[in-house]
Amino acid sequence: MRLVSRAALWLTGGASLVGMLQYLxxxxxxxxxxIFALGTADSYGVGSxxxxxxxxxxxxxxxxxxxxxxxxxSHLGCTTEEDESxxxxxxxxxxxxxxxxxxxxPAKQALKAAWVExxxxxxxxxxxxxxxxxxxxxxxxxx
Amino acid sequence: xKARWGFGLAxxxxxxxxxxxxxxxAAPAYARYAGQTEPVRxxxxxxxxxxxxxxxxxxIEEISAAHPVEVFGCVxxxxxxxxSLDAQGAHAGLLGGGNPxxxxxxxxxxxxxxxxxxxxxxxxxxxxxxxxSVQSTYAGAIASVRYTFGAQPDxxxxxxxxxxxxxxxxxxxxxxxxxxxxxxxxxxxxxxQDFAAECLTCHLESEPRAGSGYQRLTGCAACHxxxxxxxxxxxxxxxxxxxxxxxxxxxxxxxxxPYTQCDACHNRGNYDLVTMxxxxxxxxxxxxxxxxxxxxxxxxxxFTKCEWELDCVDCHTSQEVMGDGDxxxxxxxxxxxxxxxxxxxxxxxxxxMMITDPDDLALRRAQLNPVVNLQVGDTVVVTVRGEALWNVxxxxxxxxxxxxxxxxxxxxxxxxxxxxxxxxxxxxGSSDCHVCHAVERP
Numbered sequence: 001m002r003l004v005s006r007a008a009l010w011l012t013g014g015a016s017l018v019g020m021l022q023y024l025x026x027x028x029x030x031x032x033x034x035i036f037a038l039g040t041a042d043s044y045g046v047g048s049x050x051x052x053x054x055x056x057x058x059x060x061x062x063x064x065x066x067x068x069x070x071x072x073x074s075h076l077g078c079t080t081e082e083d084e085s086x087x088x089x090x091x092x093x094x095x096x097x098x099x100x101x102x103x104x105x106p107a108k109q110a111l112k113a114a115w116v117e118x119x120x121x122x123x124x125x126x127x128x129x130x131x132x133x134x135x136x137x138x139x140x141x142x143x
Numbered sequence: 144x145k146a147r148w149g150f151g152l153a154x155x156x157x158x159x160x161x162x163x164x165x166x167x168x169a170a171p172a173y174a175r176y177a178g179q180t181e182p183v184r185x186x187x188x189x190x191x192x193x194x195x196x197x198x199x200x201x202x203i204e205e206i207s208a209a210h211p212v213e214v215f216g217c218v219x220x221x222x223x224x225x226x227s228l229d230a231q232g233a234h235a236g237l238l239g240g241g242n243p244x245x246x247x248x249x250x251x252x253x254x255x256x257x258x259x260x261x262x263x264x265x266x267x268x269x270x271x272x273x274x275x276s277v278q279s280t281y282a283g284a285i286a287s288v289r290y291t292f293g294a295q296p297d298x299x300x301x302x303x304x305x306x307x308x309x310x311x312x313x314x315x316x317x318x319x320x321x322x323x324x325x326x327x328x329x330x331x332x333x334x335x336q337d338f339a340a341e342c343l344t345c346h347l348e349s350e351p352r353a354g355s356g357y358q359r360l361t362g363c364a365a366c367h368x369x370x371x372x373x374x375x376x377x378x379x380x381x382x383x384x385x386x387x388x389x390x391x392x393x394x395x396x397x398x399x400x401p402y403t404q405c406d407a408c409h410n411r412g413n414y415d416l417v418t419m420x421x422x423x424x425x426x427x428x429x430x431x432x433x434x435x436x437x438x439x440x441x442x443x444x445x446f447t448k449c450e451w452e453l454d455c456v457d458c459h460t461s462q463e464v465m466g467d468g469d470x471x472x473x474x475x476x477x478x479x480x481x482x483x484x485x486x487x488x489x490x491x492x493x494x495x496m497m498i499t500d501p502d503d504l505a506l507r508r509a510q511l512n513p514v515v516n517l518q519v520g521d522t523v524v525v526t527v528r529g530e531a532l533w534n535v536x537x538x539x540x541x542x543x544x545x546x547x548x549x550x551x552x553x554x555x556x557x558x559x560x561x562x563x564x565x566x567x568x569x570x571x572g573s574s575d576c577h578v579c580h581a582v583e584r585p
Binding site: 072075093 | 154189191211258267501502510
């Protein structure tokens with residue numbers, strides 16, 4: 001009888017320990033990514049427009065530097081797609097020019113400009129959680 | 144000795160509980176749906192809040208291209224508990240059961256200034272229009288029956304299914320408010336009471352009659368989520384039983400509404416206002432599975448070929464069907480499309496409009512149901528009230544072509560002007576056209 005009790009006790013303890021370890025080792029799911037690595041500045045020619053699919057943004061390089069526009073429609077948040085005049089929302093038909101300004105609704109506000117900067121290694125990153133001010137340009141060349 | 148037995152039994156109980164918990168963890172309740180053993184997380188971009196509904200409802204169809212699941216998720220429209228992994232907990236607080244468009248919850252589910260309760264000037268007042276429409280209030284039928292049986296002195300609407308007010312009347316026939324029919328019906332003549340008891344299964348808030356051919360949901364989904372004859376779900380959501388009635392065919396909202404959906408109310412038979420009872424059509428098979436030419440609309444009426452070849456929504460506009468925002472006393476006050484709308488008269492072609500504004504409503508509607516590639520610069524037919532029939536487009540050679548909103552079939556629209564028609568210019572109603580053009584259905 002004592003043997004049975006001890007075995008049961010061990011089993012209970014073991015099962016509890018497994019449960020406790022599972023609980024302690026539980027990994028919460030990471031928050032959605034907001035910063036995306038874009039590689040070196042040299043990868044982008046002057047005048048280029050590169051869609052960054054994961055970031056739902058487009059990266060422009062012009063003479064005066066880099067800037068990015070979020071492709072998230074300002075109406076209800078669908079991802080806009082390139083069309084002949086700029087970007088078009090496949091959900092409700094809003095259209096924007098290449099600068100993100102509204103060409104037709106239902107959207108009333110422009111696409112947001114996203115923040116572009118260099119990381120510690122000097123590579124470009126875009127932070128879609130951070131809105132850049134109008135006319136913002138990031139110049140990666142050393143001052 | 145007793146204590147030892149007690150200890151042993153308690154230990155055994157603990158072991159069994161631990162084993163049961165482990166088994167449940169290894170095979171959670173939601174695993175019975177296609178074997179999914181890991182919760183499926185979705186963070187819709189509109190809300191930014193994780194939800195786990197797709198853990199069980201995996202495979203469910205996207206409701207529409209205008210409501211992609213990665214943007215809207217499920218909870219924005221359906222409500223419920225977004226992080227619960229058991230059905231009871233997840234469905235606590237669900238809006239309208241499985242149908243968030245039911246008018247009792249539609250404001251919470253589908254409302255919002257950027258969604259379906261926005262400004263009338265932007266045509267975003269879909270909910271307000273629908274709730275004030277005669278299809279919802281049933282005010283025309285109620286007024287007509289009460290007037291006929293002497294319960295009110297004229298046929299102007301005073302009562303509807305629900306009490307509704309309209310603070311902004313835009314038409315000559317609009318009424319400012321109607322009270323709930325149920326609040327006074329007990330004081331009405333017996334015939335009106337019988338009407339209330341037996342004949343209120345058509346309006347958008349009512350549950351449909353039982354049986355094949357009558358199936359539809361309530362609220363917006365009554366029209367925009369087409370059902371099959373038996374109300375069975377044929378989609379890929381593993382949580383819904385295939386033989387369970389009360390569902391749309393699939394999880395879908397559409398403006399490409401087939402005539403069969405309208406038939407669920409408009410082609411079922413007739414109410415006999417002498418006996419206040421419903422008389423089913425007897426010329427259809429019992430299961431209502433009739434070919435289109437036999438199924439179309441009431442057998443007692445005269446119709447031209449286009450009226451049973453096309454779908455109802457090809458001609459009847461949003462303002463006719465969903466209302467113009469006013470409370471009306473009769474469907475005739477909002478039902479105004481005539482043959483002449485598309486075919487013109489002996490003197491003139493149809494009214495037309497060239498689309499010049501990229502924000503034109505016609506473009507927005509064509510975007511929702513892209514059966515035509517409508518562009519700025521295109522010319523479309525418009526009604527006498529200025530509402531565009533965006534699927535009837537003038538071609539470069541002057542012809543008009545209609546494209547079916549549900550069938551995508553193209554039809555040349557013949558014009559009266561220049562034809563052999565000898566119509567009296569003073570008689571331009573559709574019933575006048577039917578005198579010559581009504582056809583025997585094959």
